[in-house]
Amino acid sequence: MNLPLVIGALIVSLLLLWWLLSVIKASFKTAFLVVAVIFTIQVLTGVGPQQIFAQVGQWLGDSMGGLGKWLQNWGGKSKEPDVKKEAAIWMFHIATELLSNI
Structure with missing residues (x-):
């Protein structure tokens, strides 16, 4: 084996x-x-993550277009x-319940 090649590959x-x-x-x-x-x-404050990301999405929506809309819909609210x-x-869930009752 070529020792310098092995040492170089290791480094x-x-x-x-x-x-x-x-x-x-x-x-x-x-x-x-x-x-x-x-x-x-x-x-x-009681503000949830969805509200925070919606606000960040509104801020970014003006400057980055699609990224702001994606952040607003984060979490699949519109799906x-x-x-x-x-x-x-x-x-x-049913299978785990059945197996746990055995």
């Missing part, structure tokens, strides 16, 4: 792994910060319920 792999872990860590920090802010606002998914959830 590149470790650098990519370090970069990936730092990106994941930053993403989790941001997500937890957003959750903490929304939870704090909800506890202190019809998916019958197949609901049926699968009910079947799973």
Whole structure:
């Protein structure tokens, strides 16, 4: 085996792994910060996440168009319920109830 090639590949792999872990860590920090802010606002004022995202969507709707509309409809408020998914959830619930009674 070519030793310099293996060492180079190992170094590149470790650098990519370090970069990936730092990106994941930053993403989790941001997500937890957003959750903490929304939870704090909800506890202190009673405003829910849907209302917060609707307001952010209105602010972004003027400047970014489609992103604001997407944020306003976040959570599927305007969507019809998916019958197949609901049926699968009910079947799973019934199966777990039957298995727990055995």
